[in-house]
Amino acid sequence: MFTLAARLRHTFSELESALAALSEVITQAAGAPLQAGCFPLPDVATGQEHEPVTHIRVARLDGGEAVAAALDGYRQWYIRPDCSAKASFRLPGYLLLPAACRQQLDPLVAEINRLKLQFRAQVQEAEGRDKKFTLVHDTLPGLVTLQVYRQLVLLPRPASRLGFTWANKQIIQKIDKDQLVGQLTESRQKPPPLVDARTWLQCVDREIYDVKRLPPGVELRLRRPVKTHPMVNVRWCEEIKPRQQQVKAHLPLILCQDELPAVTPLGDYPPATIRKRREASITEGPLIPRLHIYPYRP
Secondary structure, eight states: OOOHHHHHHHHHHHHHHHHHHHHHHHHHHTTSOOEEEEOOOOOOBTTOTTSOOOOBOOOOEEHHHHHHHHHHHHTOOBOOTTBOSSSOOOOOEEEEEOGGGHHHHHHHHHHHHHHHHHHHHHHHTSOSHHHHHHHHHHHSTTBOHHHHHOOOOBOSSOEEEEEEEEEOOEEEEEEOHHHHHHHHHHHTTOOOTTSOHHHHHHHHHHHHHHHHTSOTTOEEEEEEEOOOEEEEEEEESSOOSSSEEEEEOSSOEEEEOSSOOEEEOOOOBSOSSOOOOOOOSOOSOOSBGGGTEEEEOO
């Protein structure tokens, strides 16, 4: 019976082989001038991953340079020198291959994504965060698991437009008071590492008290910030609903169609013009800062 580490290593080897096959198909298609574009982002230095994001300067690669960067980006799985392991590698962009390549690409991309899911499931077999970390880094030193987990995107149908943009949003979700009190009560006996049990009890009991003393008309919302990251709005050629779909632009999209869609390239962050949003209804400070829980008055 194979050990978990041996199975993980075997899955990773299969993933590397599948990526090599994909690279070969793309490289052969690139024998003719291949239309491609990538928008490299600056590296985040070690120790700067928690600094507020105020400006991101975006570069641009086209044609053969973009193809080479994309193929390298699909296999960018390890920590890079002087770069933070907590700020994962991203390379927004696109590769346009002829429509005739879809027959080869569909099963290849599906197999790569299946192996990525299998790799992730095997990592999750290790119990506890520390054991997962040890399993991965003893088996494949320097690996950044998030970069392995990310699925490749082969667009399922022809697109008429790709609009690259920046997402800088917040997750807002309604929270039931009784359920929150129940969760807090369960957590009383589970202090986090390096936190004194008595101090933890006092902290959680205070949070429970604060929730219970809220007036009846006050609701609760989870409002958690999401890190600034690139997205792409894809508009389909076909008259389908919805006509447009938003996709994370962590890695170059793969398109199989004979005509290049209109492309709005990714610009620097923040954009020169920012769309005005509706004013948020959550105006008070957090009720439970560590959980991003806020009072909300409808």
